[in-house]
Amino acid sequence: MTELRSRPRLIRKLQDALGECLCAALDDPCVVEIMLNPDGRLFIERLGQGVSPAGELSRSAAEIVIGCVAHVLNQEVDDERPIISGELPLGGHRFEGLIPPVVAGPSFTIRRRASRLIPLDDYVKAKVITASEAGLIRNAIGARLNIVVSGGTGSGKTTFANAVILEISQQAPNDRILILEDTAEIQCAAQNTVCLHTSETVDMARLLKSTLRLRPDRIMVGEVRDGAALTLLKAWNTGHPGGATTIHANSARSALQRLEQLTAEVSQQPMQAVIGDAVDLIISIERTPSGRRVTEIVHLRGFADGRYHTETYGEGQNNAA
Numbered sequence: 001m002t003e004l005r006s007r008p009r010l011i012r013k014l015q016d017a018l019g020e021c022l023c024a025a026l027d028d029p030c031v032v033e034i035m036l037n038p039d040g041r042l043f044i045e046r047l048g049q050g051v052s053p054a055g056e057l058s059r060s061a062a063e064i065v066i067g068c069v070a071h072v073l074n075q076e077v078d079d080e081r082p083i084i085s086g087e088l089p090l091g092g093h094r095f096e097g098l099i100p101p102v103v104a105g106p107s108f109t110i111r112r113r114a115s116r117l118i119p120l121d122d123y124v125k126a127k128v129i130t131a132s133e134a135g136l137i138r139n140a141i142g143a144r145l146n147i148v149v150s151g152g153t154g155s156g157k158t159t160f161a162n163a164v165i166l167e168i169s170q171q172a173p174n175d176r177i178l179i180l181e182d183t184a185e186i187q188c189a190a191q192n193t194v195c196l197h198t199s200e201t202v203d204m205a206r207l208l209k210s211t212l213r214l215r216p217d218r219i220m221v222g223e224v225r226d227g228a229a230l231t232l233l234k235a236w237n238t239g240h241p242g243g244a245t246t247i248h249a250n251s252a253r254s255a256l257q258r259l260e261q262l263t264a265e266v267s268q269q270p271m272q273a274v275i276g277d278a279v280d281l282i283i284s285i286e287r288t289p290s291g292r293r294v295t296e297i298v299h300l301r302g303f304a305d306g307r308y309h310t311e312t313y314g315e316g317q318n319n320a321a
Contacts, residue, residue, distance in 0.1 A: 007089070010068050010071055011068075013064065014064070014068040015090070017061045017064035018061075018065060018090075022034060022054075025112075026091055026110070031045070031046055032045040032047060032154070033051075036057055036107055036109070038104040040058065040059060040062070041055075042054040042056060063106050065097070065108060066106055068089075069086065069089065070097070073086040078099075082100065082101060083097070084096070084098075085097075085182075087184060091112075092184050096109045111185075114159050114162060117166045118163050118166075119167070120134045120164075123294075127291075128156075128160075128293055128294055129294045133294060133297055137167065137281075138171070140280065141171055141172075145242070146241055146278055146280045146281070147245075147281045147282075147283065148244070148247055148255055148282045149161045149283045149285065150247050150250070150251070150252065150285070151246070151250070151285040151286060152250050152287070153248070155285050155292065158185050158222065158223070161220075164244050165177070165186060165188050165244060166187075166188075166189055168190075168218060169190035172217070175217035175242075176216055176218075177192065177218050178195075178196065178216040178218070179221075180196050180198075180211060180221045181198070182223070194216075196211065205228040205231050208228055211235070212235060216240055218240065219236070219240050220244050220245065223247065224247050224259070224262060226262060227262060227267075229259055229262035230271060230274070232278075237274065247259065251295075252284050252296045252312075255284070256279075256282075259275050272303040275303065275308075276302040276304075280300060281297065281299055281300070284296035284297075296312060298313070
């Protein structure tokens with residue numbers, strides 16, 4: 001009860017430390033990311049506008065922000081534990097905070113959660129994808145293909161994955177969807193949805209094992225970044241097709257290599273055949289000077305004769321990688 005009573009005070013303290021400008025930015029649907037550098041300089045990235053300076057934040061205010069977030073997360077932040085990762089108690093945005101000695105001064109980044117789900121048609125209007133590519137994605141969802149959205153930092157892969165999941169919920173409104181994440185970023189409009197989050201004591205692999213006992217129709221993972229990738233691939237291969245995930249990679253080929261690296265963390269055997277069986281579609285998205293663009297949509301047909309057999313949509317070419 002004491003924690004429940006103290007939480008509103010902590011949030012007010014956090015709002016005061018952030019100040020009116022940053023609190024307004026957190027409420028602005030155009031804001032993508034808020035960044036505080038160790039020298040106290042603030043930068044804000046907005047959709048279609050890139051990154052621009054946003055004034056400064058004092059060292060003491062920055063320390064209060066990081067301390068408040070740590071307190072809400074029940075974590076300690078000090079010289080021995082100088083990094084805080086989790087959700088900002090204001091809006092559930094992704095928060096990463098650092099203090100000395102790993103940085104010269106307190107620093108943090110807030111990745112703002114999307115305030116609305118962006119349908120595929122909006123991506124077509126914004127020329128991120130073509131109408132034919134949107135049709136291919138819709139057909140893949142209808143065929144219960146497993147989809148991997150790949151991209152680098154800030155490429156918009158999570159937001160695009162939200163668009164894919166929105167399409168899934170529209171095409172299969174009665175499916176039970178389980179969403180697994182480290183930090184809540186995936187949004188789902190389906191009624192029968194269960195969201196699970198990792199903790200300091202429950203990792204992604206453990207969540208995935210539990211998920212298989214929760215009667216899922218489709219399994220979504222916010223981002224695969226460790227050996228739990230193998231558990232996900234096996235789940236997709238054993239009666240739970242039609243899922244989606246994101247991966248940090250700059251191309252479809254890089255996504256396959258990254259999956260190989262992640263599965264190698266927990267397996268002595270090469271897993272290319274498992275990857276070839278589980279992954280059906282790889283959508284690569286990039287942040288370019290003119291905006292975000294889907295640069296590749298690759299159909300993975302399997303792994304045989306020592307190669308991945310792929311087809312790149314839009315080019316009509318069969319490839320072996």
